[in-house]
Amino acid sequence: MAHDHTPMMLTLALTAVVAMGPHVARAGTSDAPEVVRSVCAGCHGADGNGGNPTSAEFPKLAGKQSAYLRKQLKDYQTGKRKSPVMAPLAAALSPEQIEAVSAHYAEQTSRPATVTQSALLATGKKVYVDGNVESGVPACAGCHLPDASGNMRYPHLAGQHAPYTYAELRKFASGERDNDRGLVMQAVAARMTDEEMKAVSEYLAGLE
Known part of the structure; x- marks a missing residue:
């Protein structure tokens, strides 16, 4: 039987955001790789080409425009865009962390996904x-x-x-x-x- 590890991953990610908050706020975008590894990589991959190719829950982020990624995270924060996973994660991010994550994934190179049909x-x-x-x-x-x-x-x-x-x-x-x-x-x-x-x-x- 398959097990849904999303709640555990969410708890770990939220803990990481809280623990890293002050450090990332001081360091700014230079700490993007650390933010990504600790918070985002579990679902999206460190290079943004991760996620489950058979699931609708975890998209690839590589190559997305930083302005677009920033808007989505802020929309999750305000409730404009809804997700039981992303809303609490985004709510825990500081403005500096949002900038760092958005800039990092925008710089990554997207690879083709799996075509099944x-x-x-x-x-x-x-x-x-x-x-x-x-x-x-x-x-x-x-x-x-x-x-x-x-x-x-x-x-x-x-x-x-x-x-x-x-x-x-x-x-x-x-x-x-x-x-x-x-x-x-x-x-x-x-x-x-x-x-x-x-x-x-x-x-x-x-x-x-």
Whole structure:
């Protein structure tokens, strides 16, 4: 029988944040590797390419824009973005720790994730590059760029675990997640079919 170690990991991570707080606040971003190893690496990997490729809970963070990562952590702190795991972890982080973690993961290089449904790749690429004119789904590449590297407003998506991307698209579509800029992703995801969400997620997983 599989065991959920999330509560134990959360307790250990929170303890590490509290213990490191004063030191990181003094040292600033130079201590990012220590913060990451002690708090984040267990779920996301020290280089941001970790996480469980079959789980929707722990995304890859490597290569995400620092501004995007910083916003997500602050949204977890304020409750704008909800998660039983990330909310208490983010709440324990100081502003200096948030800056340190965001800067560290933004500097890492993302690697492709595992593609498990290759039959969906052609559909995923078409929706990502061209959108769906009939249903009004815009091309994802228009905001996140053709290589899914993103920019200062829209995050890097290449190489993300497909289950995580799919789960977040469903949250946007249902309105469960509403911390996107201008609610753009809510509007886009609401027009996508379930198959399109799965297909785009698989396509993004295979990008470098």
